[in-house]
Amino acid sequence: MSDNPRVWRNPNGTWSHHRDSKRKWADEIGCRTDLRFAEEWARESINAAFEARAKFDKDKDMNREQARSRVVTLTDQSPVRIIEADWPTTIQGTVIEGQLRADIRIREHADGRILVYGTADDQGDTVRAGFLLTDENDDDPTWVIRQVAEELIKRSPTNPKLHKAIMRAADEAVAKLPLEDI
Numbered sequence: 001m002s003d004n005p006r007v008w009r010n011p012n013g014t015w016s017h018h019r020d021s022k023r024k025w026a027d028e029i030g031c032r033t034d035l036r037f038a039e040e041w042a043r044e045s046i047n048a049a050f051e052a053r054a055k056f057d058k059d060k061d062m063n064r065e066q067a068r069s070r071v072v073t074l075t076d077q078s079p080v081r082i083i084e085a086d087w088p089t090t091i092q093g094t095v096i097e098g099q100l101r102a103d104i105r106i107r108e109h110a111d112g113r114i115l116v117y118g119t120a121d122d123q124g125d126t127v128r129a130g131f132l133l134t135d136e137n138d139d140d141p142t143w144v145i146r147q148v149a150e151e152l153i154k155r156s157p158t159n160p161k162l163h164k165a166i167m168r169a170a171d172e173a174v175a176k177l178p179l180e181d182i
Contacts, residue, residue, distance in 0.1 A: 019038040075151050080115075099122065101119075102119075103169060115131075117129065118148045141177055146170060
């Protein structure tokens with residue numbers, strides 16, 4: 001028997017090791033060499049598996065960070081950053097006339113929160129407004145769309161055409177709300 005318990009001499013004079021006890025080697029050096037290769041291969045396989053898992057986790061985190069995000073300006077609150085995939089647009093009213101643009105959107109999160117926000121742009125002069133609806137402040141979406149339109153009008157330059165575009169965008173968004181049976 002060898003002085004190394006990981007390598008031993010079989011009764012028939014051949015050599016074996018603990019990584020592959022069914023194979024037999026004619027000499028101890030060949031057996032130890034195969035054991036060394038087997039252990040190195042096992043270490044490399046384990047390291048490769050750990051590295052692959054670490055890369056997968058890092059890529060997953062990077063994909064999440066690189067997922068398309070958007071900053072939404074809220075009225076009288078701090079802006080919020082959302083991942084667009086987590087907050088799909090459910091309703092949108094948009095009016096574009098020349099260099100005037102008015103846009104009001106509703107985005108809903110799976111947990112029930114709702115963002116109602118809008119932008120109005122007159123030749124690069126952009127104003128923003130928005131509200132976050134939670135269970136505690138569950139307001140009527142029609143009313144909130146109108147509030148966003150009013151805030152945009154208050155913040156926009158005195159341009160009656162832009163004000164009309166904002167109101168038409170609000171009307172378009174309200175018209176896309178789910179029907180109510182009465």
